[in-house]
Amino acid sequence: MIDERAVQLEIPAGAEFVALARLVVSAMASAETQLSDDRVDDLKIAVSEACTNAIEAHDALETDERVLVQCWADDDHLEVRIEDRGTGFDVSNLPEHPPVTDPERLKFERGLGIPLIRALVDEVEFASSGEGTAVRLVMRHDEELDGNGLRP
Numbered sequence: 001m002i003d004e005r006a007v008q009l010e011i012p013a014g015a016e017f018v019a020l021a022r023l024v025v026s027a028m029a030s031a032e033t034q035l036s037d038d039r040v041d042d043l044k045i046a047v048s049e050a051c052t053n054a055i056e057a058h059d060a061l062e063t064d065e066r067v068l069v070q071c072w073a074d075d076d077h078l079e080v081r082i083e084d085r086g087t088g089f090d091v092s093n094l095p096e097h098p099p100v101t102d103p104e105r106l107k108f109e110r111g112l113g114i115p116l117i118r119a120l121v122d123e124v125e126f127a128s129s130g131e132g133t134a135v136r137l138v139m140r141h142d143e144e145l146d147g148n149g150l151r152p
Helices: 015-031 038-063 103-105 111-121
Strands: 006-012 065-071 079-082 123-129 132-140
Touching: 006 015, 015 038, 015 065, 015 079, 038 065, 038 079, 038 111, 038 132, 111 123
Parallel strands: none
Antiparallel strands: 006 065, 065 079, 079 132, 123 132
């Protein structure tokens, strides 16, 4: 649930604004959580990938609508939501990629953003319809990790 300390940013659908979204989210993570620098860096990459996908969805429609980025934190996690007004897609229909250790993986120039997002954040959800896509990213606070950096 979004509270009064939430940050909301609408960015034009241009690649030059991805850095702004990343900066706002990392500032919120640094100010409102105990996430380590490495985890904040992971979140910034995930936000970049999700925003880039949203911008590409807008480009495909040639719309001037903005991409919405919302961010908020509570006692145990930071949540980011990125929304576009593209045509939507079915995440279950994405092609399988070979493991990263397989040389065949090098033949894939595109389509690695969603697997990367899934690997970098603690939780991700995609809600897509003909009216657009919303990506929800969650990073749990570091204090919930055990001594080995794993979740109990």
